[in-house]
Amino acid sequence: MSLELTQNPPAEHPISSLSKPTILLHWAVAVSFLFTFFVGVYLVDLPRGPEKFELIGLHKSMGVLVLVVALLRIVWRLKEGKLKPASTLSALQQKAASAVHGLLLLATIAMPISGAVMSVAGGRGLDFFSVNLIAKGDKMEGLQSVAHSLHVNAPYLIYAILALHLLAVLKHHLIDKDNTLTRMLGKD
Numbered sequence: 001m002s003l004e005l006t007q008n009p010p011a012e013h014p015i016s017s018l019s020k021p022t023i024l025l026h027w028a029v030a031v032s033f034l035f036t037f038f039v040g041v042y043l044v045d046l047p048r049g050p051e052k053f054e055l056i057g058l059h060k061s062m063g064v065l066v067l068v069v070a071l072l073r074i075v076w077r078l079k080e081g082k083l084k085p086a087s088t089l090s091a092l093q094q095k096a097a098s099a100v101h102g103l104l105l106l107a108t109i110a111m112p113i114s115g116a117v118m119s120v121a122g123g124r125g126l127d128f129f130s131v132n133l134i135a136k137g138d139k140m141e142g143l144q145s146v147a148h149s150l151h152v153n154a155p156y157l158i159y160a161i162l163a164l165h166l167l168a169v170l171k172h173h174l175i176d177k178d179n180t181l182t183r184m185l186g187k188d
């Protein structure tokens with residue numbers, strides 16, 4: 001049985017290079033998101049104390065930064081349109097790639113928003129490093145608990161999506177031998 005490949009329409013033709021803002025925004029979101037993510041994973045099991053307190057402050061501020069960069073990235077993506085595949089993909093592969101990319105974009109928005117809501121609804125306000133963005137206020141327990149459960153359960157799904165994303169990149173690089181990875185590194 002042969003694997004049927006879709007002939008991509010002209011607008012979807014593979015392209016060899018990506019624009020500078022696309023590359024810059026991808027790595028800015030990737031590095032800041034992963035840093036914030038793993039600080040969150042590390043701090044959650046720390047005992048209460050100065051280290052945990054400091055890391056929570058760093059985690060929250062970095063989360064706000066991720067939100068800003070992720071929103072810029074989405075605006076840029078809407079302006080530039082979808083990334084074209086680096087090589088011809090089957091219809092199934094195209095759907096899987098769109099789903100994984102969509103979920104990753106969603107995670108970069110949903111994690112900071114749920115974190116910020118958790119903090120504000122917990123009556124703790126929201127700071128960006130030493131700048132107060134939202135003042136401390138009343139507790140909204142229902143809202144805090146919804147945001148908290150999203151924020152601490154989504155990471156299980158995020159691990160799976162990140163793994164699929166990395167496996168796909170490896171497959172493109174090592175098996176398909178196309179320029180999916182090198183063009184994102186700005187080498188094409």
Ligand code: HEM
Pocket residue numbers: 032033036037038040041044056059060061062063064066067108111112113114115116117118119126151152155
């Ligand atoms: C890119 C943005 C963010 C990512 C990827 C992220 C990720 C995480 C992760 C993985 C955890 C550990 C969850 C667990 O294992 O239970 C966590 C915990 C936490 N995050 Fe975030 N977070 C982000 C943004 C924020 C923001 C903006 C805030 C608040 C302003 C925030 C507040 C917290 C707090 C308070 C905890 C500890 C929760 C607990 O002790 O139950 N996060 N975060």
